[in-house]
Structure formats: structure tokens, C-alpha cells
Amino acid sequence: MNRFLRWGALGAIAVFVFAACGSSSGSAAKKKPTSGKTTGGSVSILAWPGYAENGSTSKDVNWVTPFETESGCKASVKTFGTSDEAFQLFNTGQYDVVSASGDSSLRSVANGDAAVIDTAKVTTYGELAPFLKSKPWNSVDGKVYGVPHGWGANLLMYNDAAVTPAPDSWSVVFEATSPYKGKVTAYDSPIYIADAALYLSKTKPELKITNPYALDDTQFAAAVALLKQQKPNIGEYWSDYLKEQEGFTKSSLVLGTTWQVITNGVQADTASPKVTAIIPKEGSTAWSDSWMVSTKSKNVDCAYKWINWITSAKVQAQVAEYFGEAPANLSACTLTTTKDFCTTFHADDKTFYGQLAYWTTPTTKCLDGRTNVQCKAYKDWTAAWDEIKGS
Numbered sequence: 001m002n003r004f005l006r007w008g009a010l011g012a013i014a015v016f017v018f019a020a021c022g023s024s025s026g027s028a029a030k031k032k033p034t035s036g037k038t039t040g041g042s043v044s045i046l047a048w049p050g051y052a053e054n055g056s057t058s059k060d061v062n063w064v065t066p067f068e069t070e071s072g073c074k075a076s077v078k079t080f081g082t083s084d085e086a087f088q089l090f091n092t093g094q095y096d097v098v099s100a101s102g103d104s105s106l107r108s109v110a111n112g113d114a115a116v117i118d119t120a121k122v123t124t125y126g127e128l129a130p131f132l133k134s135k136p137w138n139s140v141d142g143k144v145y146g147v148p149h150g151w152g153a154n155l156l157m158y159n160d161a162a163v164t165p166a167p168d169s170w171s172v173v174f175e176a177t178s179p180y181k182g183k184v185t186a187y188d189s190p191i192y193i194a195d196a197a198l199y200l201s202k203t204k205p206e207l208k209i210t211n212p213y214a215l216d217d218t219q220f221a222a223a224v225a226l227l228k229q230q231k232p233n234i235g236e237y238w239s240d241y242l243k244e245q246e247g248f249t250k251s252s253l254v255l256g257t258t259w260q261v262i263t264n265g266v267q268a269d270t271a272s273p274k275v276t277a278i279i280p281k282e283g284s285t286a287w288s289d290s291w292m293v294s295t296k297s298k299n300v301d302c303a304y305k306w307i308n309w310i311t312s313a314k315v316q317a318q319v320a321e322y323f324g325e326a327p328a329n330l331s332a333c334t335l336t337t338t339k340d341f342c343t344t345f346h347a348d349d350k351t352f353y354g355q356l357a358y359w360t361t362p363t364t365k366c367l368d369g370r371t372n373v374q375c376k377a378y379k380d381w382t383a384a385w386d387e388i389k390g391s
Contacts, residue, residue: 073302093296102137102359146290148328157258185256188237261324
């Protein structure tokens with residue numbers, strides 16, 4: 001997936017918020033890690049932009065330098081633009097930790113790049129949302145490989161005036177005879193195949209899809225066929241969310257997959273048509289990012305100190321607001337500058353997150369528990385996505 005500019009839409013707002021907070025932001029960043037100070041040591045952080053800010057984007061947005069001061073660990077940060085890039089960089093062994101999304105995490109586990117997490121060393125682990133811990137996208141065979149960081153749903157957004165009647169189903173983006181041809185948008189990533197599979201799991205029960213990331217040959221072919229059917233109606237596939245926001249603001253796009261942060265941006269633009277974002281009746285896919293430690297790390301102590309720091313309540317509140325996501329540490333919800341932030345992002349809304357199917361890396365071992373067939377692996381999804389977009 002590509003979320004390189006997901007945080008950019010809120011960049012100016014975030015800088016204002018951090019500047020306005022003044023001493024509040026500073027005091028949050030100066031909270032001492034509960035694991036104590038290390039004498040020397042370092043940690044190399046591989047992260048989505050916006051997850052490990054060190055003041056280089058804005059001098060007012062920095063939770064890396066305070067971490068160094070309080071932990072004694074020197075931190076270096078490398079950002080990436082896609083999950084594929086993250087997987088490849090993490091594989092080099094040059095980085096101690098990575099903020100992995102569900103469409104890359106299991107690849108790192110299977111490749112031997114991700115170490116088993118000692119949750120006893122994660123001082124914040126008990127504070128993290130239970131629905132994000134020990135899940136298929138960050139654990140394997142009962143072993144934890146990832147510490148939850150933050151998450152968001154893939155919503156259906158539509159232009160209220162242009163899309164009538166108001167939709168309640170994903171059918172409006174998949175139907176072949178869409179009245180919105182050329183103005184439909186979809187997320188530009190192989191993992192989007194799961195959106196089609198989720199829809200088919202509700203509308204084509206004969207396919208027996210129980211997990212949109214566990215697709216056998218027949219199920220996979222059906223999802224790919226649906227996306228090929230959708231292709232003529234697509235005005236633009238998006239990965240840069242600023243471009244999707246612009247499309248809705250200018251009405252060149254009126255319908256498609258989105259994130260809450262994009263909806264917020266469109267709704268805040270007084271020149272934009274009114275939009276609404278929903279979880280359709282079939283449910284939605286979602287993303288959840290987790291911190292993973294490299295098996296090749298020579299700086300394990302500092303790696304855990306970084307994870308403890310970045311998942312602490314006060315720092316999580318800062319990151320979540322700056323980045324535009326629900327924090328994994330629910331205690332952060334009482335510390336956000338915007339008091340209804342966690343309500344907007346449904347951070348602890350069971351009814352909301354219960355409708356979501358979080359991104360999980362597809363593997364040949366079927367993630368739904370079937371052992372009598374092989375499922376399509378991520379490489380197959382990648383090849384099919386290239387074919388879909390080229391068809």
C-alpha cells in the first residue's frame with residue numbers, strides 16, 4: 001500500500017495544533033519512558049512518514065528528539081512510501097524496527113526478518129486495544145510479532161448531491177452499469193482485491209468466502225473478475241490521498257473508497273461539495289499498523305524503548321492527531337487536543353470496528369483455516385492487480 005502522503009493533508013493543521021499547544025505538546029514529549037534510561041545505544045527506525053517525526057518536517061512536530069534525551073538512545077529515521085518498499089528495506093537488516101502494515105507484516109515473518117516480540121518488555125502492552133493485539137496480521141501460531149500502533153477503516157465516501165439515493169452498499173462502486181462512470185475511485189494497491197472479495201462474501205454466498213484475504217483459485221478469480229468489471233467506471237485509482245481529496249473537492253470524483261482523514265479534509269474545505277462517509281452493510285476492510293523488531297537487530301534494548309515510547313499514551317495522542325488515525329493506546333483518547341478526536345476516528349467503538357476486516361498479508365496457507373486447498377499468495381495478488389489496471 002502507499003500512504004506516503006496520508007498525513008500531508010493535515011500537515012498545516014497539525015503544525016498549527018502543535019504550535020497552539022505550546023507547553024502541552026512539549027510536556028507530553030518529555031514524559032520519561034517507564035523502562036528507564038539507557039547509557040548509549042542507538043535505534044534505526046523504518047517508518048511511515050508521520051510516525052517518527054524528528055522536527056525535520058516541522059520544528060514543532062518532534063517526538064524523536066525527546067525520546068533520545070530521555071532514553072539515552074540515539075535514533076535515526078528512514079521513511080518509506082509503500083509496504084513493498086518497507087518489506088524490502090526491512091529485509092536488508094539495516095533497521096531495528098519497522099511500522100509494518102498488515103499487507104507486509106506476514107511477509108516479513110515468513111522471510112525471517114521479524115523477531116518474536118517479548119510482550120513483557122513492552123511496558124504499554126496492557127494499555128493497547130485488545131482488538132488489535134495477537135491478531136492474524138501481527139501474530140503467527142500464537143507468537144506475537146507486532147505491537148499495535150494505530151488503525152483506520154476503508155470507508156465508502158460519496159458526494160451527497162451527485163449520488164442519489166444515498167448508498168448503503170458497496171454495489172454502487174462495483175455495478176457494471178454505474179451511472180457514475182468515470183467518477184468512481186478505488187484504492188491503488190493489490191490489497192484492494194480484498195474489498196471485492198468482502199463484497200462477494202455477502203452477495204455471492206455460493207463462493208463460501210469467509211476471509212477476504214484467504215482466497216482459493218475460484219474465489220480469487222471471482223474477485224479479479226469483479227474488479228475488471230469495475231475498471232471502465234474508474235476515473236482514477238488513488239494512493240496519494242491529497243489527490244483523492246482534490247478530486248472530491250472539484251467533483252471529478254463523486255464516489256469511492258476513502259479514509260476518515262480524507263473525509264475530514266473534504267468536509268473542512270468550504271469550497272467542496274458536501275460528502276458523507278459510511279461503512280456499507282457488507283462491512284469494510286481496514287488497515288492496522290504494528291511495530292516489529294528485526295531479527296538482525298544489534299540494538300534490541302533501544303528498539304523496545306522506542307516501541308514503549310511511541311505507544312505511550314501521551315505520544316500516541318500526538319501521533320494520532322498529526323497523522324490522522326485511531327490510536328492503539330486508548331488512554332491517548334483523554335489526552336488529544338481535539339476532545340472528540342477518538343469519537344471521530346471510532347477508536348473504541350466496538351460496533352464500528354466489529355464490521356472491519358483488517359488487512360492481512362495473503363499466503364498460500366489459507367488464513368481461514370482450510371487445509372485441503374492452497375490460497376493465493378501476495379505475489380499472485382500483485383500480478384492480478386497489474387492485470388486489472390492494464391485491462
